[in-house]
Amino acid sequence: MPAPESARSRLLETEGLPIMGVLLALVIVFMIAAPDVFLGYRIYMSFLATVPPLLVLAAALTLVIAAGEIDLSFPSVIALSGWVLAYFTHVLGSPWLGLLLALASGALVGWLNGILVARIGVPSIIATLATQFLWGGLTTVFSQGLSYALGEVDQYFLWHLLVGRVGAFPVQALWAFAVAASLYLVLNRHRFGEHLLFIGDNARVAEVVGVNVQRERTRAFVLMGVMAAFASVLLTFENRSFFNTQGGGYLLEVMAAVFIGGTSVFGGKASLVGTVAGSFIIGMVEAGLVATGLQGFWVRAVVGVVFLAAVIGHILIEEPERRSVFVRALRDRYDFVRKSSPGGGSTERRGAR
Amino acid sequence: MTEAAPNESAAVSFRHVVRLEKVEMTFGKVQALSNVDFAVGRNEIVGLLGDNGAGKSTLIKIVSGVLRPTAGEIWVRDRLLNLDRYSVRKAHDLRIETVHQGQSLGEKQPLWRNLFVGRQITGRFGFIDVKKEKEIADQLLRRAIGFRGHGINSDSTVRDLSGGERQGIAIARAMYFEADLIVLDEPTTALAVSEVRKVLAFVEGVKAGGRACIYIEHNLAHVYEVADRLVILDRGTVVGQFAKGEITLADLTARMIALHEGRKHAGT
DSSP: HOOOOOOOOHHHHSHHHHHHHHHHHHHHHHHOOOOHHHHHHHHHHHHHHHHHHHHHHHHHHHHHHHTTTOOOOHHHHHHHHHHHHHHHHHHSSOHHHHHHHHHHHHHHHHHHHHHHIIIIIIOHHHHHHHHHHHHHHHHHHHHTTOOOOGGGGGGSSHHHHHOOTTTTHHHHHHHHHHHHHHHHHHHHHHHHHHHHHHHOOOHHHHTTTTTHHHHHHHHHHHHHHHHHHHHHHHHHHHHHOOOOOTTHHHHHHHHHHHTTTOTTTTTOOOOOOHHHHHHHHHHHHHHHHHTTTGGGGGGHHHHHHHHHHHHHHHHHHHHHHHHHHHHHHHHHHHHHHHOOOTTTTHHHHHHOO | OOOOOOOOOOOOSSEEEEEEEEEEETTTTTTEEEEEEEEEEETTTEEEEOOOSSHHHHHHHHHHSSOSSSEEEEEEETTOOGGGGOOHHHHHHHHEEOOOOSSSOTTTTTTHHHHHSOOOOOOOGGGGOOOHHHHHHHHHHHHTOOOOSOOOTSSGGGSSOOOHHHHHHHHHHHTTTTEEEEEESSSSTOOHHHHHHHHHHHHHHHHHOOOOEEEEEEOOOHHHHHEEEEEETHHHHEEEEEGGGSSSSHHHHHHHHHHHHHHHHHHH
């Protein structure tokens, strides 16, 4: 009996598997409810065009949260870097310089966050809340509250390289997957990622085992800033316009994508596979609900339900102690659970060890 | 206060693995250490004693590179350290390993990560050679610690381990990296009796292996059993040093109790 049990728990521990299942189930539900839309390829191409900025942001934020920190300032980087890209591409006549300066502006914001959090010791939730106001406000000042239309931006090769189409396939999806895959490797296979996990787990332990906590924390924020800038470039190019309020809607969606994906809010444990699935769940629910004929009003409520289900699911799967408490509570309440699953008793006792 | 002379053969190239001179440490207004001279000879086991708050942990954090002293000198193998550049990493390079009290391991991380964090086996661009780290970790778990048939392997997380097993991992890590000086900060706290014996056996193994050890411990009988020399700290200063032959366990106990009592009165 131990063998199938351990095989089962090994399967459950495969990174991101449960949440991938949720994503798949969601797609199937939509296919049944709105076959006209969800059995064609167009809707998926549309997702692959709109989800990338969200995915890039969520992937980077996953590393920040793994380190036990949070960054609330990235919506303002979306605005600031978008403005930098649009303005300097126009003024300098080179989208490459625009891109470079946009990424640099993101790095600068991230570095400042890093200084505030790692050196001065301001809690990241407060520091980045403040810098969100600062950079969002400055973007409005720089752009004088105007939006820019970038109608002719597709004359540039860079535009095609970043957000063009190969057939119907949006190129930005490749960039977003590349970012997610790279960050997966950084988190799980690189020294830097391991340091972030230890810092998130217990910063004092990280310090005594020789991790340069200040430096690695700062790097995490710089990475977040650069990635937010990159997401902004994808968004601004895809939309062919810059709004000084762009990015405002991303804060909660990105955090939801990360947490739905199973990354621990307490740090020290993170799943990039989960974040990818979480990003698509968040990105799909709205279009899916509208296509199934439900009113758009339902979107947030449904996201809330999926979110709660995912978070509770993660706790039950990944924390055996809590799972057994939960199962025991269920059993006390509904005695039939025991009768219907004779093997259940010993299984759960193992889990509780 | 006698400057203890550890047994050394004439051939060794250094006298002390580590020596602190006139070390001061202040945290804001709190003077944690004042004018501390402290040395560990080659192949010497030094028991560091003192009440809570006497400065033991501060002292060993200075030795292991976690804290930089406010003033004073640190000598490693009779060479003066540049304190601006001293760090945990540097201490590791100098083969000084520390098992910190209760918090040397990342609880949610697998054992293989815990064994190598801070000095990962990396290939190009800083990517970790996970396969190799796991291989070595599994060997260590089997041989050095004897986790056989517990269902514990390099992928187990620290959370799955008992207190003694955790201490075993931290100590095995120090052993694996072949430290010349191993610092143990209360390694037997919260351990079962049989596990305490394992830790004491390990300290004796350190001695037999020609290495040195700073051993912090509340249980006087345990320290007395393994230490060559005992150093007593009180309120941030060294108040006594004895070679084991110079004092009996009973006298040592009486002295520690007297210190404790004196402290209580001073505090009220």
